[in-house]
Amino acid sequence: MLRQQDVGHRVVVRRIVGVSDDRPLYTDALGELVDLSETELTLATDKGTLRVPLREVHRAKRVPPARRPHAAAVIALELAADQAWPAPVHAKLGNWLLRAADNWTGRANSALAVGDPDRPLEAAIDAVERWYREHGQRPLINAPMPLAAPVNATLDERGWSARPLTLVQTAALAPILAAPARAGLPPVDLADSPGDDWYAMVAEHKGTLPAAARRILTGVPEKVFAHVHDADGALVAIARGAITGPERWLGVSLVQTAPSARRQGLGRHVVRGLAQWAAQRGATRAYLQVEERNTSAVALYGQLGFSTHHTYLTREAP
Template identity: 65%
Template sequence: MLRQQDVGYRIVVRRIVGIREGRPLFSDALGDLVELTETHLTMTTARGRLRIPLTEVHRAKRVPPTRRPTAAAVVALELAADEAWPAPVRGRLGDWLLRSADGWSGRANSALPVGDPDRPLPAAVDAVEHWYAQRGRPALVNTPLPLAAPVAAELDARGWTARPPVLVQTAELAPGPPWTAPAGQRDRPPVELTGTPSDDWLAVATDRKGGLPPAARHVLTAVDQVRFAHGYADGTLVAIGRGTITGSGRWLGLSLIEVLPSARRQGLAGQVIRAFADWARASRATHAFLQVEQHNAAAVNLYRQFGFTTHHTYLTRVAPTRGG
């Protein structure tokens, strides 16, 4: 059966659709899994969105992709993502990255175990735990899968828990649809991109992230190529976003795409994304990436409209609390 780690991937489902002469009748569906709950799975197919009760699922499994990203491709994208979300306190363990930002965001407060840590794996995990303990922070490790499967196995043996899976998704910044605004949205005021966030932008981001300590300001702004999107309606800021260009200029990184509740379902998030794409293409970036929690079905569906597909996933692993 399916697991939460399968959200965002292509699956095939054999569904029981009836009974004839005492035997079940089956129907097969092929598509992308966008949500998995205790009672239902939701997938997008060529015919549209399909929500299936688990009681009707006879069999379901992930369909292997025709092309899997190489280990080198996963490492390169993870490093571009790290460059786009830079923690102010950093260390190294061989090739592994150690990052701390006063607890603001999991990405900026976790070790990234890609490459060789220059020591046996158990000793490397010991060193990670020690590095974070010295700083009074809980030890976190982001494990890109399946690349970091050996690390994950070591953490399993130590009783580390896992936060919900995160999808690392990518899309090509090709000209034309879907990157061109629909006709009905072309008369809207353009989204403004600035090199620094306005006070209003920071206020919206603060509401979303539950505060912006000084370390957060560093994470948001300490990138050579960074832009902050401001979308207005009647003079009020109603949509924000953050875009970066990293990875030797190849990757547009999207983060903090947010529309105020009063202005949702009007295409503003798409307008923000298109503004970043225009800026990135003008800077000769060729691809975009983002990181989205697998259970955020609304966001996954939005990004799918722009051609984003899952490149790989990662789990943020959390060290067990030690009694004393």
């Protein structure tokens, strides 16, 4: 059977679906193991999320990923994402990054476990725990998968819990730009700094913004803030873009639509606006981070051409 350290990996599950002539009938499911509880397991498959009661599982095992990115590619993308979401407090533990930002977002308040921490793994985790306790925060570790599988296995043994699986997805800008724009939508206004209404819409989903949050959002040299207003001047959609890293990745974040304006294509509209801005500055590819359980957002990004490059788990100390 599967174990907690298999979460975040590609697995195959043989499931009992019935009985015929006193013989069990089976079906196989292939996907990424998203969650494993005492009663069921959850897979992210090509057809969507599948939950399987453990009593129906005949056999299950980990299998090689369909397209395993090189470790260097995962590290490079994670570092570009870190630069695009810069925590005001930064320290290094070997090649690991320690980040703190008044507890605003897990990304900016977790240790990024990529590369060599310059000490044995157990000692590295001890050092992470001390650093965050000294900063008055609960220790968190961002563990990209499958690169950080040993980290995750050790954290399992130490009783660390896991937040929902996050997909790191990438796409080429060219198909986004080539897709026909939906007619009749208000323009995407791009600004070097966010307006008060932009901040207010973010706060509706992310909670009150501390000073650290504003430093994260504006602390990137190449960034842009997308605003879409309706005919009455009300803000109905936003997004943020940032270009970072040697490969000049466009990081897409905070794509949000007002409840009254959903299902009008505004999400695609603002991402296209960011893509146009980035392409003019020499970027050719984009990435974003989205929780696997946010199925509506995953579907939207899939329509834009985004696919999963790798995943990560944010782990919490007990």
